[in-house]
Amino acid sequence: MAPDVAYEPVSVKDVLSEMKDTAELLIDLSYSAVLSGSDEVAEEVLALEERMDVLQLQARMSLLMAARSPEDAEQLAPVLGVVGAAEKIADAAGDIAKIVLEEIGLPDAMRAAIPEATEALVRATVADDADYVGRTLGAINMETERGVRAIAIRRASETGKRAWITNPDKDTELRAGDALLLRGLDEGLAAVFETATGEPYRRPQATEPSSADLERAVDSIVTMKDMSELAVDLAYGSVLFDSEAVAEEVAELEAEVDALKSRLEAWTLRAAGRVDDPVELRGLVHLAAAAETISDAALEISEGVLRGLGAHPVVAAAVEESDEVIVRLTVADDAEIADRTLGDLELATETGMRVIAIRRPGEAQSWVVSPDAATRLTAGDVLVAKGTRAGAERLSALAGDRREFDA
Known part of the structure; x- marks a missing residue:
């Protein structure tokens, strides 16, 4: 049964900030x-989706109380759009989770979509006698020693209610019963998981696609996932920097996800004639629909900027509360990072910034989403990176571009 929600004075900025962090976490999970x-x-996705339902109601009630004139309504309309978009992202994430929980049908080849060098995400419940109990994340130092990040923690309170820590930091102390959401590579994950739970870590086995059409469909799903995630990041960036240029890139990504969805549906239908049980492919269609919903929601977040209404200060302040910032930088001709691969540069280590996408220049501009270590940077490339503000300044200097976003 859904929890009762009554009006109470809350900080709209704090609620919007938590909604942003929760939406991004839901996509990932x-x-x-x-x-x-x-x-x-x-199951954690569905629990977080319930939390988002409460947050969006609190935000809507507070915004309604704040609107006292036509001018207020005009200013607050884009804020309601941001609230509604975050709720849509949560609903889409819940639909994705149900593909697993309700066994809607998904080809085993989806497991082959995880390259060996790609980070995985697992949940680990801290055992009563675990070495981590009573220690802070800073003292454990799992990120440096194991390459594993705790991206969120679900904690049961004394009343039995579940509370989420969506941005745990070095001062966060772990307790017995904490559900850790861990991201990292297999070797490091195995060590941290076993230390936390006292149980062995098992990675799902991959299965190769049974046909070329199915392989293309699976590849498209992964691309749509990456693009929809990127669209959300850019949408919040467009609001933070009140940048119409970045908002336009969100619109372009949304159009590309729509096109991918159409192609995926065709490949899935063709693949249905080459598999033993076509019902297993239903999940692909559900995934495509959810990715499209997420990219549509990203466009709604940036709609106020696109339509010239600007970004309400409370939204920009909420986005700024996030531990991570998003920057858009152009690689200069004489930049230190020009004509070098991301693997050679080790930007994540050197600057703390992750390059999440690259836009290539030219007549047919194209996106490199989730670039890997072999991706080579060239002059004119537009980098979209995520990380700390200090890291953004260091990366900006390396790229020879002091601008964070074009206005």
Whole structure:
């Protein structure tokens, strides 16, 4: 049964900030549940979706109380759009999780969509006698020693209610019973998981696609996932920097996801004639619909900027509360990072920034989404990176571009 929600004075900025962090976490968790086939992670998605329902009601009530004139309504309309978009993202993430929990049908080839060098996400419940109990994340130092990040923690309170820590930091102390959401590579994940739970870590086995059409469909799902995630990041960036240029890139990504969805539906239908049980492919169609919903929601977040209404200060302040910032930088001709690969540069280590996408220049501009270590940077490339503000300044200097976003 859904919890009762009554009006109470809350900080709209704080609620919007939590909604942003929760929406981004939900996208990550829901796709990870599918790619790893994890019922446990899928269940966490549904729990977080319930939390988002409460947050969006609190935000809507507070905004309605704040609107006292036509001018207020005009200013607050884009804020309601941001609230509604975050709720849509949560609903789409819940639909993705149900593919796993309700066994809607998904080809085993989805497991092959996880390259060996790609980070995975798992849930680990801290055992009563675990070495981590009573220690802070800073003292454990799992990120430096194991390459594993705790991206969120679900904690049961004394009243039995579940509370989420969506941005745990070095001062966060772990307790017995904490559900850790861990991201990292297999070797490090195995060590941290076993230390936390006292149980062995098992990675799902991959299965190769049974036909070329199915392989293309699976590849399209992964691309749509990456693009929809990127669209959400850019949408919040467009609001933070009140940048119409970045908002326009969100619109372009949304159009590309729509096109991918159409192609995926065709490949899935063709693949249905070459598999033993076509019902297993239903999940692909559900995934495509959810990715499209997420990219549509990203466009709604940036709609106020696109339509010239600007970004309400409370939204920009909420986005700024996030531990991570998003920057858009152009690689200069004489930049230190020009004509070098991301693997050679080790930007994540050197600057703390992750390059999440690259837009190539030229007549037919194209996106490189989730670039890997072999991706070479060239002059004129537009980098979209995520990380700390200090890291953004260092990356900006390396790229020879002091601008964060074009206005």
